Amino acid sequence: MEGNKISQSPKSEKLALSGLSLAELEAFVKEMGLPKFRAKQLHTWIYSKWAGSFEQMTDLGADLRLKLAERAKIGSLxxxxxxxxxxxxxxxxxxxxxxxxxxxxxxxxxxxxxxxxxxxxxxxxxxxxxxxxxxxxxxxxxxxxxxxxxxxxxxxxxxxxxxxxxxxxxxxxxxxxxxxxxxxxxxxxxxxxxxxxxxxxxxxxxxxxxxxxxxxxxxxxxxxxxxxxxxxxxxxxxxxxxxxxxxxxxxxxxxxxxxxxxxxxxxxxxxxxxxxxxxxxxxxxxxxxxxxxxxxxxxxxxxxxxxxxxxxxxxxxxxxxxxxxxxxxxxxxxxxxxxxxxxxxxxxxxxxxxxxx
Ligand code: SF4
Structure with a gap:
C-alpha cells in the first residue's frame, strides 16, 4: 500500500486489515464505495476489540459484513x-x-x-x-x-x-x-x-x-x-x-x-x-x-x-x-x-x- 492507496497482488488475494493504519483503512473503505466512518468502525473492532472475523462486527449490517469478507480478511497470518x-x-x-x-x-x-x-x-x-x-x-x-x-x-x-x-x-x-x-x-x-x-x-x-x-x-x-x-x-x-x-x-x-x-x-x-x-x-x-x-x-x-x-x-x-x-x-x-x-x-x-x- 503506497500513500494510503490500496495495492493488492495478486488481484484474487484478500486484503489483510489487521496491521493497517486508520488512513489505510479509510483508503480501503473509499475504494469499496463506503462512507469514511466505516474505517473507524473497522479500526475499533480490529485494534480495541480484537475481532477475529467480520461476523463479530455486529454494528455492521449482515450484507456489509458479507461484502467485506469477499474483499478482505482480518489478519495476514x-x-x-x-x-x-x-x-x-x-x-x-x-x-x-x-x-x-x-x-x-x-x-x-x-x-x-x-x-x-x-x-x-x-x-x-x-x-x-x-x-x-x-x-x-x-x-x-x-x-x-x-x-x-x-x-x-x-x-x-x-x-x-x-x-x-x-x-x-x-x-x-x-x-x-x-x-x-x-x-x-x-x-x-x-x-x-x-x-x-x-x-x-x-x-x-x-x-x-x-x-x-x-x-x-x-x-x-x-x-x-x-x-x-x-x-x-x-x-x-x-x-x-x-x-x-x-x-x-x-x-x-x-x-x-x-x-x-x-x-x-x-x-x-x-x-x-x-x-x-x-x-x-x-x-x-x-x-x-x-x-x-x-x-x-x-x-x-x-x-x-x-x-x-x-x-x-x-x-x-x-x-x-x-x-x-x-x-x-x-x-x-x-x-x-x-x-x-x-x-x-x-x-x-x-x-x-x-x-x-
Ligand atoms: S543470525 Fe540470529 S541473532 Fe544474528 S541477527 Fe540474525 S536472527 Fe539475530
Missing part, C-alpha cells in the same frame, strides 16, 4: 502451531500469505503485569550469527509492516491478553528491513496503542540502520547484540563485524544517544570458552564506559547441529557471575537474563521454525 512452555511462554508458528513461516513469542513475567511479545522482522536472516538457529535458515525475505504488526494482534487475539511490550528480537535483523520496521513501530504506537518506550529494537550492529532509526526520533529502546568486545571473537560470532567494525559501531551508538537521549541495552551472549573470559569482561567494561547503557548477559541457549550436538556450551553459574562482576566495573547495571521458554526452543537464538526437534 495463519497460526500453524502453538507451543506453551512450562514457564508460560507461548511460541507461535505463523504462515504468511506466501506460505513462508515465521515464529513469534509471548513472554509472561511473574513480577510484571504486562506481557512482552517478541516479533520477527524477516523470514530467516542473512547475518548468520554463529550461535543462532535462525541464521542457519538463511535469508528468505523481509516482512511488511502489516505482517509485523499482525504478529502482535494475532497473539492478542489468540491469548486474549494485552501485549504491553514489543521486542524486535525474533527472526531476522530488523535494521536490514529498516523502513518496514520503522513503519511497523509507528503503527504499534499509533494504531495498537503500545508506548514507544515499551518497544525495543535489537540489532546485530547495522550502522546505517542505527543512523536511520536515530533520524526518525521515535522514543524506542535500541539494543545492540554486541556478544564480544574484541574484533577477532566478534567476527567469528557476529560475522557482520567485518562490514561494521566495533569502533565505528560504538561511534554510531554515541550518535544515536546524542539524538535520542535514551539508554541503550548491550546484549552479550556468554559462550563457554569463547566470549566468557575475565579479560573479555574487562574489555567490555572499558568499551562501553562512555555509553549510557545497561548490560544484559545471555547465557547461551542450546542450538544443535543435524546430529544433535550443541554448537557451544553454556558457562557455569560461577563463570557467569564472575563475568557480571567484572563487567559491572564499568559502572553500568549488569543483569543476567532470566531464561524463558528454553524447553520449547523459544529463547534467544533458538527460533528456527521446527517444532519438537
Amino acid at each position: 495463519e497460526q500453524k502451531h502453538l507451543e506453551v512452555s512450562k514457564d508460560g511462554t507461548r511460541k507461535y508458528l505463523f504462515a504468511l500469505p506466501d506460505k513462508k513461516l515465521v515464529e513469534s513469542v509471548l513472554m509472561t513475567f511473574q513480577d510484571r503485569d504486562s506481557l512482552s511479545a517478541c516479533v520477527s522482522s524477516q523470514v530467516g536472516c542473512a547475518v548468520g550469527c554463529s550461535f543462532c538457529a535462525t541464521g542457519y535458515l538463511g535469508f528468505k525475505r523481509n516482512l511488511s509492516s502489516t505482517e509485523i504488526v499482525d504478529q502482535v494482534m494475532s497473539i492478542q487475539r489468540e491469548s486474549g491478553k494485552r501485549v504491553g511490550n514489543v521486542v524486535y528480537m525474533g527472526q531476522g535483523e530488523p535494521l536490514l528491513n529498516t523502513e518496514n520496521v520503522i513503519e511497523s513501530i509507528h503503527k504499534l504506537i499509533e494504531q495498537v496503542g503500545i508506548g514507544g518506550r515499551h518497544i525495543t529494537v535489537s540489532t546485530s550492529g547495522i550502522i546505517p540502520g542505527i543512523r536511520r532509526l536515530a533520524k526518525e526520533k521515535i522514543p524506542v529502546t535500541l539494543a545492540l547484540s554486541l556478544h564480544a568486545p574484541d574484533t577477532m571473537t566478534r567476527e567469528e560470532v557476529v560475522p557482520i563485524t567485518k562490514q561494521y567494525p566495533i569502533a565505528e559501531l560504538m561511534e554510531s551508538l554515541r550518535e544515536y544517544q546524542s539524538v535520542s537521549n535514551r539508554r541503550i541495552t548491550i546484549e552479550y551472549v556468554l559462550l563457554a570458552g569463547v566470549t566468557d573470559s575475565a579479560d573479555q569482561a574487562r574489555e567490555l567494561a572499558e568499551l562501553v564506559r562512555d555509553i549510557n547503557c545497561n548490560i544484559n548477559l545471555i547465557p547461551y541457549n542450546p542450538t544443535f547441529d543435524e546430529s544433535g550436538v550443541a554448537y557451544y556450551d553454556r558457562p557455569s553459574i560461577d563463570v557467569q557471575r564472575r563475568f557480571a562482576n567484572l563487567a559491572s566495573r564499568s559502572g553500568k547495571t549488569v543483569t543476567i537474563r532470566l531464561e524463558r521458554g528454553t524447553d520449547i526452543n523459544a529463547a534467544c537464538g533458538q527460533l528456527h521454525n521446527a517444532y519438537g526437534k
